[in-house]
Amino acid sequence: MADEKQSKPENTEARGLFKKVKEGVKPFQDKLNQDLEALKKPEKTQLWKSILRVKHDETPRSRSLGVLTNVFLHLHPARINRDAVRYNYTWGMGGITFYLFVVLTLTGVLLMFYYHPSKIVAFRDILYLEHDVPFGKLLRNMHRWGAHLMIITVWLHMMRVFLTGSYKKPREFNWSVGVILLVLTMLLSFTGYLLPDDQLGFWAVTVGTNMARASPMLGHEGPFGPQMGMTAYNDVRFALLGGSIVDSNALLRAYIWHCIGIPIITATFMIVHFWRVRKDGGISGPAPMMLEKEMKF
Amino acid sequence: MDWHQLWVIISTPDNVPIVGLVFLVPFYIWYGLRQGFANDRLIAQLEADPEMAKTHHRKTQPYKSGWAKELHVWPFLLRMEFLAALVVTVILMVWSITLNAPLEEPANPSLTMNPAKAPWYFLGLQEMLVYFDPWMAGVILPTLIVVGLMAIPYLDTNPLGCGYYTFKQRKYAILTFLFGFVGLWVAMVIIGTFIRGPGWMWFWPGQTWDHNRLIFETNRDLHELVGITGAWGQGIFGALTVGLYFAVAGWVVHKLFTLTEFNRKIYARMTLLQYLTLQMLLTTMMLLPAKILLRLVFRIKYVWVTPWFNI
Numbered sequence: 001m002a003d004e005k006q007s008k009p010e011n012t013e014a015r016g017l018f019k020k021v022k023e024g025v026k027p028f029q030d031k032l033n034q035d036l037e038a039l040k041k042p043e044k045t046q047l048w049k050s051i052l053r054v055k056h057d058e059t060p061r062s063r064s065l066g067v068l069t070n071v072f073l074h075l076h077p078a079r080i081n082r083d084a085v086r087y088n089y090t091w092g093m094g095g096i097t098f099y100l101f102v103v104l105t106l107t108g109v110l111l112m113f114y115y116h117p118s119k120i121v122a123f124r125d126i127l128y129l130e131h132d133v134p135f136g137k138l139l140r141n142m143h144r145w146g147a148h149l150m151i152i153t154v155w156l157h158m159m160r161v162f163l164t165g166s167y168k169k170p171r172e173f174n175w176s177v178g179v180i181l182l183v184l185t186m187l188l189s190f191t192g193y194l195l196p197d198d199q200l201g202f203w204a205v206t207v208g209t210n211m212a213r214a215s216p217m218l219g220h221e222g223p224f225g226p227q228m229g230m231t232a233y234n235d236v237r238f239a240l241l242g243g244s245i246v247d248s249n250a251l252l253r254a255y256i257w258h259c260i261g262i263p264i265i266t267a268t269f270m271i272v273h274f275w276r277v278r279k280d281g282g283i284s285g286p287a288p289m290m291l292e293k294e295m296k297f
Numbered sequence: 298m299d300w301h302q303l304w305v306i307i308s309t310p311d312n313v314p315i316v317g318l319v320f321l322v323p324f325y326i327w328y329g330l331r332q333g334f335a336n337d338r339l340i341a342q343l344e345a346d347p348e349m350a351k352t353h354h355r356k357t358q359p360y361k362s363g364w365a366k367e368l369h370v371w372p373f374l375l376r377m378e379f380l381a382a383l384v385v386t387v388i389l390m391v392w393s394i395t396l397n398a399p400l401e402e403p404a405n406p407s408l409t410m411n412p413a414k415a416p417w418y419f420l421g422l423q424e425m426l427v428y429f430d431p432w433m434a435g436v437i438l439p440t441l442i443v444v445g446l447m448a449i450p451y452l453d454t455n456p457l458g459c460g461y462y463t464f465k466q467r468k469y470a471i472l473t474f475l476f477g478f479v480g481l482w483v484a485m486v487i488i489g490t491f492i493r494g495p496g497w498m499w500f501w502p503g504q505t506w507d508h509n510r511l512i513f514e515t516n517r518d519l520h521e522l523v524g525i526t527g528a529w530g531q532g533i534f535g536a537l538t539v540g541l542y543f544a545v546a547g548w549v550v551h552k553l554f555t556l557t558e559f560n561r562k563i564y565a566r567m568t569l570l571q572y573l574t575l576q577m578l579l580t581t582m583m584l585l586p587a588k589i590l591l592r593l594v595f596r597i598k599y600v601w602v603t604p605w606f607n608i
Contacts (some may be wrong), residue, residue, distance in 0.1 A: 091328075140398050162471075
């Protein structure tokens with residue numbers, strides 16, 4: 001009992017303190033509750049709005065702005081032919097090709113960390129990559145098979161564009177840009193072939209570049225080459241290889257073309273290609289069919 | 298039948314993409330032409346029934362009158378793109394986990410690989426080396442392929458079939474393209490990959506690659522058959538022969554090109570420059586099958602021999 005009596009004033013004192021603290025904390029608590037409430041709708045926060053800038057709802061306006069105000073998505077129009085969304089018209093081959101280019105760029109940059117374009121260590125770097133670097137083998141495999149896949153998808157993309165007559169007016173120029181991209185894709189793959197510095201790459205590139213010495217006028221074994229003063233040391237093959245045989249200079253040149261030169265050129269042509277897809281009226285179809293009797297002469 | 302040899306060729310890592318190509322190219326040709334034939338049936342219906350042509354939406358895709366012509370890219374296209382990226386990533390991952398990229402011995406200039414093959418996508422050019430000298434197979438013809446492809450939109454004056462699959466409205470264009478792409482490019486890649494063995498000799502699938510195999514083949518030049526010996530005579534004879542080829546091939550191409558009533562209309566739309574460029578490209582393209590035929594049937598190597606170049 002005595003304890004009770006003694007503790008009672010203390011208790012009220014403690015209660016008073018508790019109340020005080022509680023009242024003092026209350027505004028913070030309210031703010032916290034407000035913050036927690038706000039977290040349920042993250043799209044209302046300043047952070048969210050500053051990054052995305054548009055409302056995320058299902059109104060046509062927001063859906064359009066969501067695409068148009070995004071730097072990565074703005075290559076797309078806001079709206080698209082409803083039948084073009086299906087797989088059967090485009091086969092998605094152009095987009096897949098671009099996606100593979102991105103994959104190849106990422107894996108390629110990672111591979112560059114482990115590779116020296118020098119005759120002494122290039123082959124050993126590949127061995128190191130395959131046996132010691134974590135996931136190195138997977139990285140190299142993805143780069144190799146991605147490159148092969150990209151060539152196949154480029155070919156199929158070209159076939160699709162031909163079969164749908166998509167190169168016709170007003171898209172003539174973009175078809176020509178596409179042909180250049182086709183050639184660049186194969187050159188990208190070809191220059192990469194030499195880089196492991198193994199027998200396969202060496203002889204493939206030897207066979208490939210030997211054709212250059214038969215160039216008319218510009219190769220020392222081609223028609224009218226000798227008459228133009230071409231020798232093995234000044235013709236077009238020499239320019240490609242940086243020498244008269246496939247050796248360390250050829251390795252360095254292949255490396256620079258593969259990692260810097262051709263990717264920049266390809267990226268430039270891709271910018272033009274995608275820009276023109278939009279400017280020429282978007283994807284070509286599926287368009288309403290035209291009848292023979294509607295042709296104008 | 299050497300199954301082991303066949304398996305070695307097919308399972309060589311760098312040949313696996315071509316195994317894929319063997320299935321992918323026919324599949325997508327079928328997939329595209331099937332839609333073309335479906336469209337052609339609808340075109341025939343519309344042509345027979347002008348009333349229907351006035352009101353029809355002119356597609357084989359499903360259609361209801363209330364439907365909007367366009368969809369929002371977000372989400373309808375972007376979700377497809379996301380799915381495609383996922384599928385491609387999975388395919389690439391599985392492929393990369395199950396099959397290792399090839400790595401042979403270190404490069405050794407004194408140890409020639411036999412056969413020494415270019416990367417598979419250039420094997421069409423390497424296969425052409427059998428029939429043409431390197432300056433033709435490796436330089437002139439590839440240049441013409443690229444220039445010819447780039448010129449297609451400016452040479453095809455047929456306004457029909459823009460933006461939809463069709464066969465009937467573009468028979469000549471589609472058959473020519475498929476002949477060039479499948480018959481002269483993909484087929485040559487496949488021959489170069491699976492058929493050509495040591496010494497670039499022809500080995501049927503399942504035939505053992507015999508490194509000691511010899512083929513006693515005496516190829517002749519055309520002028521030897523006729524019996525012309527002088528260099529001047531050979532040069533002039535060859536020039537005449539090649540000229541004759543282009544005249545005959547040009548005539549055949551012209552006959553084919555103006556075979557139907559519709560095609561004559563298309564021909565009338567072309568300028569002289571367009572038509573001559575088309576003639577030049579098509580007759581040059583047909584040089585390859587002509588040369589293959591001459592080699593395989595008559596064992597002829599060159600038709601035109603000069604001190605500077607041979608064709």
